[in-house]
Amino acid sequence: MADDAGDDPATERTGETPDDATPADGEADAGAAGADGDETTATGASAAAEPSDGADAEAADDRSGADAASDGSPPGPDVGADAPGDVPRDVRKYDRFQKMDRAEYDRVNEFLRDRTYVTAREWAIARLCADFRTETGVEMTKIGENLPRLVPFMTDTYTPQAVNQARASFEEKVRKAGATFLYGAMCGFFTAEDLDDMMYEVTEVAKFLLEVEGVDLAVEEELAAEDRISTVMRDVREASAEVRGEEVKCPECGHVHEP
Structure with missing residues (x-):
């Protein structure tokens, strides 16, 4: 609008239109009429320029909105358009990853890749799937639409299909890692001391991730958990030794020969 308004006054000021052309003989009446025309043109230019202020204001509002969107607003469809009241209450109160x-x-x-098999998105979405599980299942849509609000280091929204894919990937990796670890514990490759050392290391990593998520573990709770894990692993090793020794177990006396 401002550009269109600017073209007409410029044309009038240059005197290129037939209406503003002055006679060549320079008569006084024509000169006076030309002066009046200039004043009218100036007034018209001012009036025509006034709408450009509104256009500039609208453009400034657009720029300020774009700047606000780039100052930390997570990308995704219609981000920044929703009022705080439109964000679900449980999403607003969620504070698992505030330490990050x-x-x-x-x-x-x-x-994570240096210490586990999972990626950052798989870890975050697995945590969210555990926290946003209802009687009818996991709230995939809510997790995906509010992912940047729930997890600070996630910068984009996800579709329900993408959330489900990350969840399934996490589950598959945990299953494979569990089978690998349990085989190593059962096959006799590790001694009891090796298993204790290994369990200490992996427990420290798991506890760190829980603490990052906001879980506050007391020292007594940590020690009790480590003792229970060590007890379970000793039981696993003893049970696996019995399994491995079944093939050399004497059917008469029941004596087990070391494999």
Whole structure:
């Protein structure tokens, strides 16, 4: 609108239109009429320029909205358009990952890949699936639409299908890692001391991830959990030794020969 308004006054000021052309003989009446025309043109230019202020204001509002969207607003469909009241109450109150408020995805992903088989997105979505589970199942849509609000280092929204894919990937990796670990514990490759050391290391990583999620573990609880895990692993080793010794167990006396 401002551009269209600017074209007409410029044309009038240059005197290129037939209405504003002055006679060549320079008569006084024509000169006076030309002066009046200039004043009218100036007034018209001012009036025509006034709407451009509104256009500038609208453009400024658009720019300020774009700047606000780029200052930390998570990307995704209609982000920033919803009022705080439109965000579900349980999403607004969710504070699992507040300790990672300024963390970057790549740093989190690197830490996890060095110590586990899962990625940062699989870890975050697995946690959310556990927290947003109802009697009818996991709230995939709610998790995906509010992912950047729930997890600081996730910067985009997910479809329900993408959430389900990450959840399934996490489950598959845990199952494979569990089978690998249990085989190592049962096959006799590790001694009892090796298993104790290994369980201490992996327990420390698991506890760290829980603490990052906001779980507050007391020292007594940590020690009790470590004792229970060690007891379970000793039982697993003893049970697996019996399984491995079944083939050399004497059917007469029941004596078990070491494999």
